[in-house]
Amino acid sequence: MSDAVSTERTRLDHAAEALLSSGRTLFSLAIIALGVETLVCARYVGHSLGPRYEVIPVLPWLPVIPWLAYLFGAIWVVCGMGLLCERTVRTAATALGGLLFLCALVLDAPKNAANIGSISLRTTVFEPLALASLAWLLPVRGATLSLLARGSRYLFALSLIVFGVDHFLALAFIATLLPDWIPWHVFWVAFFGVAFIAAGLSMGLNFLQCWGAAGIGLMFAIWVVTLHLPRVLGLYAIPGAPRDPNEWSSLFIAIALWGGSWALARDHDPSPSSTRS
Numbered sequence: 022m023s024d025a026v027s028t029e030r031t032r033l034d035h036a037a038e039a040l041l042s043s044g045r046t047l048f049s050l051a052i053i054a055l056g057v058e059t060l061v062c063a064r065y066v067g068h069s070l071g072p073r074y075e076v077i078p079v080l081p082w083l084p085v086i087p088w089l090a091y092l093f094g095a096i097w098v099v100c101g102m103g104l105l106c107e108r109t110v111r112t113a114a115t116a117l118g119g120l121l122f123l124c125a126l127v128l129d130a131p132k133n134a135a136n137i138g139s140i141s142l143r144t145t146v147f148e149p150l151a152l153a154s155l156a157w158l159l160p161v162r163g164a165t166l167s168l169l170a171r172g173s174r175y176l177f178a179l180s181l182i183v184f185g186v187d188h189f190l191a192l193a194f195i196a197t198l199l200p201d202w203i204p205w206h207v208f209w210v211a212f213f214g215v216a217f218i219a220a221g222l223s224m225g226l227n228f229l230q231c232w233g234a235a236g237i238g239l240m241f242a243i244w245v246v247t248l249h250l251p252r253v254l255g256l257y258a259i260p261g262a263p264r265d266p267n268e269w270s271s272l273f274i275a276i277a278l279w280g281g282s283w284a285l286a287r288d289h290d291p292s293p294s295s296t297r298s
Contacts, residue, residue, distance in 0.1 A: 041235065041287035045159060047280025049104040052117065054273045055080060056097030062266050063090035081270060082124045082145045096120060104159060111160045118156035118173075125149040140187050148274055151180035155281030177285075178225035181237065185217030200257055203247070216240055231286050238282030245275050 059080055064087070080097075083090055096116070103113025125146050133142040154177035157169055188195060188210055196206035203209065216236065223233030249272040255263040262268050 041283045044238065044280045044283030044285070044287060045104065045110075048155065048159065048277050048284055049101045049280075051101075051273045051277035051280060052097050052104065053101035055270065055277070056094045056099075056101060058266065058269055058273065059083070059090050059094030059097065063087050063094060080124075081267065082129045082149050084128060093120070093124075100156075104156075114156045114159045118153040121149040121153035121156065125153070140191050143183065143187065147180040147183050151177055151184075152274070152277055152281065154180065155278070155285060158285050159281065174224050174227075174230075178221040178223075181217045181221030181224065185214045185219075185221065188214030188217060198248070200248070200251070213240060234282045234286035238279050238286060241275050241279035241282065245272065245279060249275050 080090075080093065083093060100113045100117035100120075103109040104117070106113075129142070129146045129149070133139065133146050136142055154173040157173040158177070192207060192210055192214075195210045199206045199209065220233040220237040223229050249268070251257050252259055252262045253268050253272050
């Protein structure tokens with residue numbers, strides 16, 4: 022009986038390891054996709070998509086400057102490709118994290134400071150901060166300086182807590198974004214707000230970090246499948262959504278947070294099967 026239980030547990034460990042091991046690939050591909058989309062949309066700055074939309078550089082934390090969008094789009098693509106290779110992952114992760122951090126600090130934090138109550142502006146600050154933190158934590162164990170790793174975990178934890186608090190501040194509005202086939206809209210928005218805060222505390226307090234990162238990654242995976250992907254595919258009949266760059270960037274950002282969180286969970290998995298040299 023004990024042998025059967027041990028075998029089943031081993032199978033579950035291997036299955037979990039296989040899922041979490043996809044995290045870095047998902048994160049890398051999402052960064053590449055953001056870069057490609059930025060390059061494609063940069064040439065159309067100022068061109069109207071219709072009465073509701075205007076094509077602007079896709080990354081919401083970039084200003085509407087075509088050459089800057091081309092530059093950053095190319096950098097995201099190169100960094101994303103570098104993350105897929107073991108020999109270049111540390112350099113690519115350091116560069117990507119540094120640029121995302123500067124975008125948040127230099128370009129977006131002043132806007133949010135001028136309108137401190139704006140949830141949308143606060144999101145454009147903490148989204149790149151969260152992605153920067155995950156990028157810095159992405160290299161294999163031992164490749165990131167301990168001070169940078171510790172600071173990145175705290176920054177990621179703070180970002181998650183801010184996202185969770187904002188869920189409660191905009192509870193009614195966020196509930197309207199859920200599709201009709203999902204019941205109890207307000208409940209789920211509050212539930213995920215609590216999940217954000219709980220995961221942030223687990224990161225910041227160094228308590229069950231693997232479970233916190235895996236859970237928050239699963240949450241973003243659910244959002245990608247049930248919310249973001251159907252919206253950009255036009256399945257929810259939202260006018261203009263498939264052509265709206267903001268919808269596509271939201272999809273890719275959610276995938277990056279999904280993959281980055283799972284990569285973080287795998288790196289902190291204490292089970293023997295996750296130990297890497």
